Amino acid sequence: MEKKLRIKALDIKEGRYEITLNEEDARELGLHTRDRVRVYHNGEYRVASVNLSSRAIGKGEAGVTIDLQEAFNLKEGNFITVVPTAKPKSVEFIRKKMDGLVLNEGEIDAIIKDVVNRDLSDIEITAFITALYINGLNMEEAASLSKKMAENGEMLELRRRPVFDKHSIGGVPGNKITLLIVPIVAAAGLVIPKTSSRAITSAAGTADIMEVLAPVSFSAREIEEIVDRTNGIIAWGGGLNLAPADDIFIQVEYPLAIDPHYLALCSVMAKKYAVGADFVVIDIPMGSEAKVKTMEEAKRFAREFIELGEKIGINVECAITYGDKPIGRAIGPALEAREALATLEKGAGPSSFVEKSLELAGILLEAGGVASRGRGKEAAKQILRSGKALKKMKEIIAAQGGDEKIKAEDIHVGEYREVITSDGEGYVIHISNRALVRIAREAGSPKDKGAGILLHVTKGEKVKKGDVLMEIYADSEYRLEQAVKLAKQLKPITLEGMVLARVPGITYFEH
């Protein structure tokens, strides 16, 4: 049973697929509110939830919101076909995972297909994610999930192999190392098609930073073409359709504030599988305010990445890195782009930034056979010092459509700035990553590209009263004021012996 209905375009955006039917049409199709239908147009379909109307939508019409209009490029007066649809079979497999059983590859494929096709409702997807969160996955299931998340989406097909890649688990501000690693590795002749994300909760994602230097949105075919010419790219992954199930899962994880461990593993590896990576180095920052808190946890994570990689044919090497302070001195898109470009220009920069980048690039150079075992970091350093990395970065910037003549000093950073000085004396014993991110975001990062923080001190440094601790940059005066206010309240830099707040009768110390 089905009905061909005429589109009534509703100027409403809902963030999900819904369709409003006239009550009479719905009755004839046996449909009630919240029932599930397939909406067909030109042979494609989306699954939508049913709303009813007695007058606003006439018989023979279908009210369609912007979400579905965009999915099909529908206009008022176009026709769609509505077909009632039963619960998909994958709901049974979700039940199986809820019952603590193991899923096979076919069952996982069915779930992911239905997730991507929007055949599953929020309720069913949430049940799956919750079951994964509670019951976990074994390595076979994780391998199937990674592969199927990739295969039910776009896959890069690069002409040259092997393909190298890099991933950081995240949670550390200023972590702009991709902007050194990609040009170094590409300059050494290795293929590295890096896709990065924009900031969700951080001050700047790698895609936000790279966008200061060049466009970052490309199709899969464009990426293949750029990488074919330059060996490297720093693109925004969200502009592609790599492992699209992941974005849908995030819509469930976010309101529940959960990050199911196995899904996090699979999400990373699915994206690496989708770009066709043969060798991946994974940066696992460890620290009290990073995602991974202890060495034990970091090692477990590393072992799991390596094992999962083996199962899906990707060589993985993990680097557990120091995550208890920012990387480099700049936080925020333009400030970080400037710091990275200046480092490429000078062949040197803040040691926390340069050392980490060279270590990780070195691992890739060794894996690619362009440096001998144990000599990768030194080879990376040579490429940086020699100016080859800068030259390669300019090639990449040009290939992505940016201005290859750009210099670090040309980069526009926030024109409103305020200096925060120390009101005490002592050694810097703690820098709160979390507080710095909040301040940078308050200043406008990542949306205002020029907003952010430039640190003037690092952990262990001796500070005198009146010394500059940091500068806050913003694109507007209002934002700057708000950020300065927050900085004075949060006090992200702690000196030894500093009293953080004093309330009559009680004294609090940050520990």
Place this chain on the structure above:
Amino acid sequence: MEKKLRIKALDIKEGRYEITLNEEDARELGLHTRDRVRVYHNGEYRVASVNLSSRAIGKGEAGVTIDLQEAFNLKEGNFITVVPTAKPKSVEFIRKKMDGLVLNEGEIDAIIKDVVNRDLSDIEITAFITALYINGLNMEEAASLSKKMAENGEMLELRRRPVFDKHSIGGVPGNKITLLIVPIVAAAGLVIPKTSSRAITSAAGTADIMEVLAPVSFSAREIEEIVDRTNGIIAWGGGLNLAPADDIFIQVEYPLAIDPHYLALCSVMAKKYAVGADFVVIDIPMGSEAKVKTMEEAKRFAREFIELGEKIGINVECAITYGDKPIGRAIGPALEAREALATLEKGAGPSSFVEKSLELAGILLEAGGVASRGRGKEAAKQILRSGKALKKMKEIIAAQGGDEKIKAEDIHVGEYREVITSDGEGYVIHISNRALVRIAREAGSPKDKGAGILLHVTKGEKVKKGDVLMEIYADSEYRLEQAVKLAKQLKPITLEGMVLARVPGITYFEH
């Protein structure tokens, strides 16, 4: 931050609360699609999900669907206040249950309050139900959940105590025993405010059957008043607001086709707690096609009901009953109402129906002290035989607004009927409850009150070729034809040695 907005009434029904804001208003409130807002009107609020519109909804307006219009009795041009709202604290407690931890009474109360107030989204409620399904509940948590489900809803306040009640787990067709138990118990002077459900997947719920004799929709105050006069009532529970969280949970359980064990226990006990029951007898039908399949499972269920009852101050006695064939001979609202009334009139009826009803009524009579220990069933039999039960039933019918002069023979049953005869000979060795329910529903039950099945044979009976096995009743010829077709296909009654189907080369036997 909040905004007072003028209602634009949308003629759309969505089955959930959504509100459409103008993009500019939304931006000023910092809202995106699917964000959560509180919508206030006259001091009350509902939580709604945000949709956006650039033109259909003007600045200063709020598009409101029928769902929210009905919740607040809103009209075009009324004003509401929209306030962005953070994730409620109860999401943390849901996380706790996902992490396998134990919830205290305050945490459970917070979750149920937010469920009932619609402060939690489908995603969050699904995560809770899935976590309950996987991680279960301990008895303390189950007790808190039962109480809080009741307390966050309507509670009956009956003038007289103690209050008696009865519940059947369900899964057996023809189980109309409430229509004998309530008048017997009420005739003995005990208070029994029975609330029943309508059929969801069965052929007739007790509320559907009682509705043939009298109205069943009453407010809590009306129920209190009727019970005060007559001792008993058979009302539709869905017309009240008893343990309303349960109905919301069902909206999640249904699409996942799950019935979390502990939630099933709590759902029953919450409703008993809400009517103020002091003593409850629970009927646990056991059989291969019933909800409970084995004696072990039935005993576990019984022990859990008793323990849970103890914890919330309700005395529970369980009766494990035979559930492998229908109770009595009639299936379907009018046919069952007729069978029950005829049994009250004659003081006797089909033994499966009468014996079970007297057993359960007897347990209540003993508990109420109107029969001595071990003499309850006999006392119940006397009340039935003496005509006191019939007299009481007529009082109750009248109090509920029905015709007290109604006689069994007056009850209108489906005017289209067909006799199904045996095409073989042998003893009846199996009657498929599930097949009978499907046939009765195909004939139109429970919506067509006259539709259903009248069985002419019972298990163990000797049947000759051409003997009547059953009659199918329907309110329309079309429905009758469909049901007869299904009956011939499903063959719900199995004779010893009967070949069920023969396919060249292979013979299938039902076991």
